[in-house]
Amino acid sequence: MAAQIDHIVFDIGKVLIHYDPNIPYERIIPGVEERQWFFLNVCTHEWNLEQDRGRSWEEAENLLIAEHPDHAEEIRAFRKHWHEMVPHAYDTVAIMESLIDKGRDVTMLTNFASDTFRHAQELFPFLKKPRGVTVSGDIFMIKPDVRIYEKHAADFGLKPEATLFIDDSFPNVEGARKAGWQAVHFVDVETLKKDLDALGVAY
Template identity: 70%
Template sequence: MTDIRHIVFDIGKVLIHYDPDLAFSRLIPDADKRKWFFDNVCTSAWNIEQDRGRTWEEAEALLIAEHPDHAENIRNFRRHWHDMVPHAYEDSVAIMVGLIESGRDVTMLTNFAADTFAEACQRFDFLDRPRGVTVSAEIGLIKPDRAIYDHHVASFGLEPAATLFIDDSQKNVDGAKAAGWQAVLFTDARALKADLERLGIAA
C-alpha cells in the first residue's frame, strides 16, 4: 500500500451535522406524514440534483407542479436548511485541523449545493483551513461518479494511490477506491483516529 501523502475529507456528517428531520419534525410533527414527505416529495434523489448544480428555484418549481398541496413545505426545505445543519463535529474538526497543523496536505471533496455551501462557510470558519475544496454543484459532478474524483486529483495535483478519502457514505468510499484512492468509512472521530493510526498517520 502506497504511503499516504494527501488526505481528503467529506464535509456533511463528517465535519458538520446534517439532518432534515431537525427542521421538519416541527414543520410536519406527525412522524408517518413526515416520512411520506421525504419518501415521496423532497426525496434524496430530488435533493442530490441541487448538489449536481440545479438551482433551488428550478427544483422547487418541478416539485410544486407535481405536489401543489405541499408547496409550502417544498419551499421550506431550502428555507430551513440552516436548522438541518446545527453544529460541527468538534472532535472530527480537531483531527482535520491537527493534520493540517502537522504539515499534512488536506483538501475536501463534497456533494453540496453552491449556495448552501457558501452559507456553511460563513458559519463554520474551519472550512477555510484545508488547501482547497471541490464542491459538486460548482462543477456539475457528484460522488460517487468517477469523474469527480478524477477532477479533484487534477485540480489539486494528487497521486490517487497516495490519497486517503474519508466519507460517511459507503458508496462514496467505494467510488474513491474505484478511482484508485485509499478510503475509509467515517462513523465517528474515535474510529477515524484509529483508522489514521492504523495507516501510520498520527492524529
C-alpha cells in the same frame, strides 16, 4: 503494503458537520407519518441530490410545486430552513485542524449544492481552512462518479495512490478506491483515529 499517504481528503456532511433534514421539519410537519411520507414522496433524497449535482433551488422547487401544489410552503421550507439541518460540527474537525497544523496537505470533496456550501462556510469557518475544496454543485457531477475523484486529484495535484479519502458513505468510499485512492469509511471519531493509526497518519 499501502503507499505512503501525502494527501488527505475529507467529505463534509456527516463527517465534519451534522446533517439532518428532520430537524426543522419536526416543527413544520409535526406528524411522524405525514413527515415520513413527505420525505419519501416530495422532498426526497433523490430530489435533493440533483441540487448537489448543480440544479438551482428555484428550478427544484418549481418542479415539485407543480407536482404537489398543496405542499408549496413545505417544499420551499427545505431551502429556507436549511441552516437548521446543520446544527453542529463533529470532533473530527479537531483531527482535520491538527493535520493542517502539522503541515499535512488537506482538501475536501463534497456532494453539496453550490449556494448551501457557501452558507455552510459562513456557519462553520473551519471549512475555509483546508487548501481547497471540490463542491459537486459547482462542477455538475457527484460522488461516487469516478470522474469527480479524478477531477479533484487533477485540480489539486494529488497522487491517487498517496491520497486518503474519508467519507461516511460506503459507495463514495468505493468510488474513491476505483479512482486509485486509499479510502476509509467514516463511522465515528474513535474509529477514524484507529484507521489513521493503522495507516501511520499522525494527527
